[in-house]
Amino acid sequence: MSNRATSAISEPVPISLCAREPYVPADRLVAEMVPPPRFDSVRFDTYVPDPHQPSQSAAVTALSAFAGSLGGAHASGSGRRRWFARKSIAPAAPRGVYLDGGYGVGKTHLLASLWHATPAETSLKAFGTFVELTNLVGALGFQQTVRTLSGHRLLCIDEFELDDPGDTVLVSSLLRKLVEAGVALAATSNTLPGKLGEGRFAAVDFLREIQGLSAHFQPLRIDGEDYRHRGLPEAPLPYSDEVVAKSAYATYGASLDDFPHLLDHLAKVHPSRYGALIDGVETVCVTDVGPVPDQSTALRLVVLADRLYDREVPVLASGLPFDQLFSEEMLNGGYRKKYFRAISRLTALARDAKGLAGR
Structure with missing residues (x-):
């Protein structure tokens, strides 16, 4: 029944x-850093681009290529890159992507699809919202969070909160440490005040707010209306x-x-x-x-x-x-x-x- x-x-x-x-114990917060149930089965080929918005199809193509570029590298806890592939191949730069668009255009679907498509064990990939990431820092402490996530190949952050200056600085510092350890990054975000709609997007604001990490991110603009x-x-x-x-x-x-x-x-x-x-x-x-x-x-x-x-x-x-x-x-x-x-x-x-x- x-x-x-x-x-x-x-x-x-x-x-x-x-x-x-x-x-909720701290170890559960870490274990649950995977796409939520709604996005368990999403993949790039289950994303339905709006035929009137070519940026949506372009984003799928770019993210598929980005996932493929993450197949060889793994960050060790010491911050030195270690390669599983027999022959070292430098990963494509930049080592991060930012999905830039309004609500309801499928950014989370695409972010989860990237997580699923990245050729790595679940324990080497992390997916969470900005709030969940700040909660993890609160539960583990900054240094332990860095040590916990530095062994990952990919960190996906959904709904990066540009309207929270204090937490933005905290997470920016965390991301800087993770980039130094070789972790690839992917993010979506909400927009800053005054930036919603009318074709006005948050890419510039995002890259400025993450303080010095902009060189590591490729913005992917996704236009469209709320698919829901x-x-x-x-x-x-x-x-x-x-x-x-x-x-x-x-x-x-x-x-x-x-x-x-x-x-x-x-x-x-x-x-x-x-x-x-x-x-x-x-x-x-x-x-x-x-x-x-x-x-x-x-x-x-x-x-x-x-x-x-x-x-x-x-x-x-x-x-x-x-x-x-x-x-x-x-x-x-x-x-x-x-x-x-x-x-x-x-x-x-x-x-x-x-x-x-x-x-």
């Missing part, structure tokens, strides 16, 4: 995310509280919480633990969705939305539609790209949940 199947024999009891206080909604129907309207609760009790592995209490609970759980917070959850059911009250709460919700999207967890909700979560001030502010990404991803997950409501 499917985990999401309903049963006429015994009624499942929903999980409460608000009752969970997960603990390309040619798809509108997201379903929110359901009633009764429908959401009934669905939660009829669906194995479902959670059930009201939105205001869930937002309060997120403040008590470090964002590095949001993945653990939804371990084993097959569907998230939320009642009374309303406007997010402040920016700190909004940014925590963005992280939760990312973890839900990574794990392909449908979201069934009552209250306001997801495009009304964030105020106009938030959507016009410096973090607006994060909020638009959260709306996009939650909308996609709401569409995934449509069949669970019995409509």
